[in-house]
Amino acid sequence: xxxxxxxxxxxxxxxxxxxxxxxLDSSGAGSxxxxxxxxxxxxxxxxxxxxxxxxxxxSCFSMFLSAVLGKAGTPPTxxxxxxxxxxxxxxxxxxxxxxxxxxVPGADGAAFAKAAEEAKAGCPVSQALAGTKIxxxxxxxx
Numbered sequence: 600x601x602x603x604x605x606x607x608x609x610x611x612x613x614x615x616x617x618x619x620x621x622x623l624d625s626s627g628a629g630s631x632x633x634x635x636x637x638x639x640x641x642x643x644x645x646x647x648x649x650x651x652x653x654x655x656x657x658s659c660f661s662m663f664l665s666a667v668l669g670k671a672g673t674p675p676t677x678x679x680x681x682x683x684x685x686x687x688x689x690x691x692x693x694x695x696x697x698x699x700x701x702x703v704p705g706a707d708g709a710a711f712a713k714a715a716e717e718a719k720a721g722c723p724v725s726q727a728l729a730g731t732k733i734x735x736x737x738x739x740x741x
Contacts, residue, residue, distance in 0.1 A: 608633065621646065639688045649684040649692065656724045657682040660697055664718035671714060673706040695728060 604626075610619035614635050622630040637645035657680040668675050683696040699715055706714070719725055 621651070638686065647686075649686045652692070652724075652728070653682040653684045653695070656684070656695060656697070656722070656728070659722045659724035660699070660718055663722040664699065664701070664715060667714045667717050667721070668701075668703055668706065668711075671706070671710065673703050673710070676702040676704060678702075 605624040606621060607624060608619050608621045610633075611617055618632060618634045620630050621633055631646045632644070633647060634645055637643055638647040638649065642650070660682070661678045661680045664678055664680075665675055678699060678701045680697060680699040683694075683698075684692060685694045685696075687693045697719060701711055701715075703711055
């Protein structure tokens with residue numbers, strides 16, 4: 600069964616001086632301030648699209664890796680995954696680096712590395728970041 604999740608952003612002002620708030624609607628987990636300086640320079644207590652992508656990628660990858668390891672008969676006790684998403688202003692997102700550390704009874708380093716590669720390739724967020732069709736509906740407030 601397909602699921603759809605929702606978030607929205609309200610932005611006020613131009614790119615460099617403006618600010619916005621992104622709200623996680625489906626979960627109700629919160630609203631978070633965003634700005635261009637927080638995206639291109641220091642966060643200063645605000646989030647960015649890249650940080651949200653990193654959160655999505657690290658959690659998706661961890662879930663997928665847990666499934667891969669479980670199917671191999673070596674379910675993890677713990678996985679700690681870090682995603683680093685790099686933005687180069689004027690160019691865009693230039694890379695994502697995943698770092699995972701696992702506690703996996705019964706698995707050796709080679710088996711864990713192989714499972715991690717499979718998770719990197721199979722995780723839906725990895726697949727979306729590799730190239731996805733993006734569509735848009737736009738309207739002016741009436």
